[in-house]
Amino acid sequence: MGSAIQVSLGRQRGMSYWGWLLVIAVLGFALTCVSKMAPAYVDARYINEALKTLGENPELENMTVGQIKKEMGRFFLINNVRGAPTEALQVVRGAKSTVVSINYELRQPLVYNVDVVMKFNKQLDTAKPELCCDPLVDLEQFRKRD
Template sequence: MALNTHFSRALAKQRGMSYWGWLAIIAVFGFGLTVVSKMGPAYVDAHFVEEGLHSLAQNSGVREMSNTQIKRELDRFFTINNVRGEPTDSVKIIRGADSTLVSINYELRQPLFQNVDVVMKFNKQLNTAKPELCCEPLVDLEQFRKRDDY
């Protein structure tokens, strides 16, 4: 008889998760899914921006290309990979004495829910003097912002 009481107490303790526990898990999962669905496309585009700069870095004649040719080459890559909007409008080309800098620096504001927005900043650069360091920002472009020559 004592053994039977012990089993009934053990079974009473193993009822599983409560309604509130399941509700909390579903809410956390739903929030995570919302965040991924809202922010994911921006990071996919950023990945393709980086891939576009890598493909441009593979081209040995980038230094001799005109600004229009560089932008056309990037636009072709972006069109194939369905990159639209801010990344394509943010291409800046700065010519130096011994290198060309192709910069894609942009900021996206994505509404998450109601009055909460997520701000994502992306800064990718290709310096033809150091193509092996492609896509990491090597030059602070704030010094050029005062001049409108880029």
Template sequence: MGGYDFSSLRNQRGMSYWGWLLVVVVFGFILTCVSKMGPAYIDAYYVDEGLRKLAENAELRDMSRGDIKKELDRFFRINNVRGKPTKAVKIVRGADSMLVSVDYELRQPLIYNVDVVMKFDKQLNTAKPELCCKPLVDLEQFSKRD
């Protein structure tokens, strides 16, 4: 009658205390990473969107550097982008095109003395606006001349 195998029931008890502790620690670490690095990636998304919106402006080639920076600053202010992205805007004019670059690096403390370094390089080349936001030109060559 009802021949139960109690040894197999003992093996089906579920996770142990250490198993649950490991799950909680891993989940906590992932949550910490997302909460520390997430805002930087959200800002990078809005930098990307700001450059795309700037690319859609028909009068972009006629705008001065100050006007372009004001336009981007307005977009950044509306979307709450602050800090390094707003200060990293560089504009290089060529003979028949213009390059608007937002190249910056953020260092975010993660846990105690462990930091995460995030590098963002977004570019808008008016000669190829369809390739917006991918870095096409190495700006180091221009900064050496300045």
């Protein structure tokens, strides 16, 4: 009976050195991924807020493209959004609505020669401001005409 308990206790020693090393490596990789990708998702959240705030503006239909870009630029400056999101701002006026689109892609180096590509496509259609931030219109058709 005593030897059965000893054998059982011998098997319950816990994780080995290699087990702990694997756990630490996996946690380190996860923290690296989060630290590299989190700023892009924070910026995407601020872009959502900017579009929703713009959609609540009663003067939006009367604003010029320049005024819309200036308003968005101000929001980006206050919230420290820089780079690709600010350059990807596009305003398309239609007969019944205005579409404000921010469609961009970020490439973030992760480890050595491995990159993470994140794509963001946010839109505000003044005809349906309650559906803010989900892409409703394919603006590629307008780009091909230009």
